[in-house]
Amino acid sequence: MRFKRLSLALIVLSMSFSLFAAHSMFFSAGDYDALNLYGPRGNKVDALTEMTQSGYIIQTGEWEATFSANFAEMIVYPNSLIALVGTDNPELYLLDGSIMIECFDKDVNVYTTTAKYELSKNAVAHIVYTNEEDTIANLSDKSIILYDALRDSKGEVAPYTIVDIMKASYNPLMYELRTAELYTKEIAFKDFKATLTADTQKITITLPQNLKRSQITSFLANLEVTNPEIRSKFTYRTTQDTITLKYAISLTEEEYTALTDQLAKELLLYIKSFYRPAEPSVNSKLTLLERIPNMPQFSAVKTTVIADIPSTPVFSVSGSVKVKKIN
Secondary structure, X not given: XXXXXXXXEEEEEOOOOOEOHHHOEEEEEXXXXXXXXXXXXXXXXXXXXXXXXXXXXXXXXXXXXXXXXXXXXXXXXXXXXXXXXXXXXXXXXXXXXXXXXXXXXXXXXXXXXXXXXXXOOOXXXXXXXXXXXXXXXXXOOOOEEEEEOOOOEEEEEOOOEEEEOOOOEEEEOEEEEEEOOEEEEEEEEOOEEEXXXXXXXXXXXXXXXXXXXXXXXXXXXXXXXHOHHHHOXXXXXXXXXXXXXXXXXXXXXXXXXXXXXXXXXXXXXXXXXXXXXXXXXXXXXXXXXXXXXXXXXXXXXXXXXXXXXXXXXXXXXXXXXOEOOOO
């Protein structure tokens, strides 16, 4: 096997580390060999190491990796760099790339250089921070508090809404329309779009060209495991560009509207799983988050450069910098 040499900027934050065995995080799924995990002192550690204190840094390669804790589950997508900077009150710092995070019984703060996101219990979000994209997609029915450091403003990311920090734009991920007994729900995420149209007898799903019919049938089959209560309410048949869900029992207008909403939410999460942002590169500016409220302020940033040194700097940092080792 040929290994590609990588240039990695490993950020070791100067802080005091506190143990928190009750809130430990650990690698639970993905390609073990493609994952790099660095300890609080900047040394590379085994990817299966249980992270029982702040200061750990996760770097993914060509494959995504899943991390689990009692407070959240997080998918770190390929070519991403993220640091665990808070423990008792869980806090993550996305330096580059993208993550999907689902909160459980605790609130979780996620920082980028340009924003702070406060996720409450049961919130689900997809966050991207690269040179090409700076967005958060709220994939739950919980509002997410957003602090925009670029504009020094605070607001909310409404349920099922995507916010573009660069453009300061808000766009819904789902639209709905009702006419007489017809109820329509449209899902729009990136270049994926799907329409669910419900009436008294059935729900018709119109498929986007970039989503294969087999992927939707797989989604419906998976519902038998992930949400059997929803799956038991219909049978389905497929055509070239649509799937028709026929109700297994008679449903009222309120019931088939609720069923359509549930399916739209599940389908949105499923479609989201196919999306991958363009291959990210390390962002050109890294700050100490002086403008982010309630974020611990670090007196220095130490940098360890591993592997090849590029002809131009990978990024610049504020504060004192020390190159500890060059391989």
